[in-house]
Amino acid sequence: MTSHPAETGPQDATGWPRIRTVGVVGLLVSFGDQLTEPANRAALALRAAIEAEGWDGVEECSTSLVSAYVRFDPLWINHSDLQNHLRRLLDSRDWYQADLPQGRRLWRIPTVYGTDLAPQLSEAAQAAGLTEAEAIASISGTRVRVQTIGFAPGQPYLGALDEAWNIPRQKTLTERVPEGALTVAIRQLVLFSVSTPTGWRHIGQTAFRLFRPEADTPFVLRPGDEVEFQPTTPEKLAAMRQDGPDGGAMSEKIT
Amino acid sequence: MTRVLIVHRAGPGVTLQDQGRPGYLGFGLSRGGAADRLALAEGAALLGQGDDLAAIEMAGLGGEFEAGADMRIALTGAPMRASIDGTRIAWNASHALPRGARLSIGGAEQGSYGYLHVGGGVDLPAQLGARGAHLAAGVGHAVQAGDDLPLGDDPKPGEVGQGITPLPRFDGGTVRVVPSLQTDFFGPDQIARFEATEFHRDTRGSRMGVRLIAEAADPLHSDTGLSVLSEVVVPGDIQITGDGTPFVLLSECQTTGGYPRICSVLPCDLPIVAQAQPGARLRFTFVTLDNAVEAERRAAAHRAGLCSGLHPLVRDPHDIRDLLSYQLIGGVTAGTELDQEKAQT
Numbered sequence: 001m002t003s004h005p006a007e008t009g010p011q012d013a014t015g016w017p018r019i020r021t022v023g024v025v026g027l028l029v030s031f032g033d034q035l036t037e038p039a040n041r042a043a044l045a046l047r048a049a050i051e052a053e054g055w056d057g058v059e060e061c062s063t064s065l066v067s068a069y070v071r072f073d074p075l076w077i078n079h080s081d082l083q084n085h086l087r088r089l090l091d092s093r094d095w096y097q098a099d100l101p102q103g104r105r106l107w108r109i110p111t112v113y114g115t116d117l118a119p120q121l122s123e124a125a126q127a128a129g130l131t132e133a134e135a136i137a138s139i140s141g142t143r144v145r146v147q148t149i150g151f152a153p154g155q156p157y158l159g160a161l162d163e164a165w166n167i168p169r170q171k172t173l174t175e176r177v178p179e180g181a182l183t184v185a186i187r188q189l190v191l192f193s194v195s196t197p198t199g200w201r202h203i204g205q206t207a208f209r210l211f212r213p214e215a216d217t218p219f220v221l222r223p224g225d226e227v228e229f230q231p232t233t234p235e236k237l238a239a240m241r242q243d244g245p246d247g248g249a250m251s252e253k254i255t
Numbered sequence: 256m257t258r259v260l261i262v263h264r265a266g267p268g269v270t271l272q273d274q275g276r277p278g279y280l281g282f283g284l285s286r287g288g289a290a291d292r293l294a295l296a297e298g299a300a301l302l303g304q305g306d307d308l309a310a311i312e313m314a315g316l317g318g319e320f321e322a323g324a325d326m327r328i329a330l331t332g333a334p335m336r337a338s339i340d341g342t343r344i345a346w347n348a349s350h351a352l353p354r355g356a357r358l359s360i361g362g363a364e365q366g367s368y369g370y371l372h373v374g375g376g377v378d379l380p381a382q383l384g385a386r387g388a389h390l391a392a393g394v395g396h397a398v399q400a401g402d403d404l405p406l407g408d409d410p411k412p413g414e415v416g417q418g419i420t421p422l423p424r425f426d427g428g429t430v431r432v433v434p435s436l437q438t439d440f441f442g443p444d445q446i447a448r449f450e451a452t453e454f455h456r457d458t459r460g461s462r463m464g465v466r467l468i469a470e471a472a473d474p475l476h477s478d479t480g481l482s483v484l485s486e487v488v489v490p491g492d493i494q495i496t497g498d499g500t501p502f503v504l505l506s507e508c509q510t511t512g513g514y515p516r517i518c519s520v521l522p523c524d525l526p527i528v529a530q531a532q533p534g535a536r537l538r539f540t541f542v543t544l545d546n547a548v549e550a551e552r553r554a555a556a557h558r559a560g561l562c563s564g565l566h567p568l569v570r571d572p573h574d575i576r577d578l579l580s581y582q583l584i585g586g587v588t589a590g591t592e593l594d595q596e597k598a599q600t
Binding site for chain 2: 157
């Protein structure tokens with residue numbers, strides 16, 4: 001046989017939210033095919049609700065930008081029963097109106113923009129139609145929100161930036177960006193938790209460690225947290241790096 | 256006194272592995288764990304202990320070990336050339352390793368990942384709920400010369416000399432897949448071509464994923480797929496990169512990704528991909544979700560029945576036919592093996 005749709009279950013007139021299978025042991029509830037704030041909040045809220053339900057056979061949940069993912073044991077609960085559970089939960093309220101998670105924090109993370117620590121600032125600014133100074137002012141002046149954690153441990157996707165930053169990823173990959181690299185594409189920032197190749201442009205460098213496997217709180221940022229990337233100098237950053245894994249960052253509760 | 260396994264030499268891909276770290280997907284940390292989970296279950300059956308204990312995974316090449324105390328070992332996964340104090344020993348079997356004995360494990364004769372299990376498991380402190388290394392995430396580190404690996408309490412000291420017949424999975428083969436989120440981006444003609452293509456495992460591969468090559472085939476592509484939002488990635492997903500190369504993602508994969516996925520390998524067939532040695536042939540065939548769940552059910556039953564499928568290594572002469580078949584399947588070819596095993600046990 002060839003392809004058959006991975007999608008299952010009824011849809012409403014808009015087609016969203018949709019429930020689809022992921023491999024053999026996963027279901028995904030998606031609230032759209034584009035990143036919007038309501039879809040992002042819906043995904044976060046649905047994940048929390050699924051975890052609160054505690055259905056037998058569900059092994060873990062996560063969110064991506066606009067979806068909630070459920071991994072389960074199909075030998076324990078079958079696909080159609082779990083889909084019915086999810087459908088009932090979806091029908092119980094308007095998820096697009098959901099509030100952001102509780103206990104959110106605002107982080108201010110010192111960032112060196114440009115210099116040889118972050119060599120693609122001018123290239124990115126040019127792609128956005130801005131001078132370097134305008135680019136730094138735009139990004140450091142925007143309080144961005146953690147939309148999801150993913151790809152690598154503790155690594156946030158943050159947004160949304162001004163429309164000017166709707167720039168594509170690079171066609172060819174940068175061979176390696178260091179841990180703590182601040183990168184930009186498609187109105188989002190990614191702050192890297194590991195050193196890795198990437199198609200995102202490297203515009204800033206921080207000394208903030210996102211993943212601390214040895215610590216009581218191994219993952220520092222959570223979806224819904226907000227971040228300001230405040231400009232600093234290479235000399236100050238080097239000094240703050242010595243002070244510990246926060247790299248000079250400060251946080252406060254959002255009330 | 257702590258019982259230890261002393262490491263005198265270790266290949267570059269030798270790590271501690273277990274069932275991995277479920278529960279951290281939402282934090283961007285994939286589960287990780289042994290590349291071939293069936294090999295973990297086989298080792299646990301051979302030693303009569305739980306499959307949640309940590310074993311030593313050896314990618315392509317083993318190492319030189321010494322028993323710091325009397326202990327039991329079992330060897331599973333990709334068959335490698337192994338000896339104790341210079342005497343060749345059987346793979347897919349359990350053995351005694353007396354204090355001071357030297358265990359040498361060479362390169363894989365078939366497959367990619369061999370496993371060395373010890374009675375009681377390797378008992379390093381857990382990090383984030385597991386003992387295994389997740390090198391892509393920076394959790395744990397590779398096993399290296401000079402390490403003294405502490406062992407847990409052995410539930411059944413002295414019980415050795417058992418063999419197990421592994422499911423064949425060390426030389427490629429046909430792998431079952433189900434459609435995934437983005438299968439439809441590729442269109443029926445590309446799906447048909449994907450199923451008809453014989454791929455080879457590239458030499459490039461790691462615990463994160465395995466690259467596939469197809470000779471004389473047009474590259475696969477999806478125009479839609481290159482502009483979709485990053486979405487959940489799971490082990491077994493086959494992603495098609497910009498140049499049309501398929502990658503089968505394994506246990507240490509990223510948790511989200513932007514490359515389109517053409518399909519996803521059944522969890523019970525993933526060891527065939529993980530174990531395929533460079534150059535091995537792999538084909539992919541779509542099955543329905545119902546058939547996939549049924550295959551998982553049979554695989555779970557197989558794992559649960561491994562203990563009752565053990566056979567003693569020392570055989571009466573009238574068992575010789577069975578012994579020959581065991582040797583063929585296990586990939587162990589030394590003709591004098593029977594005598595050597597008798598000397599060991």
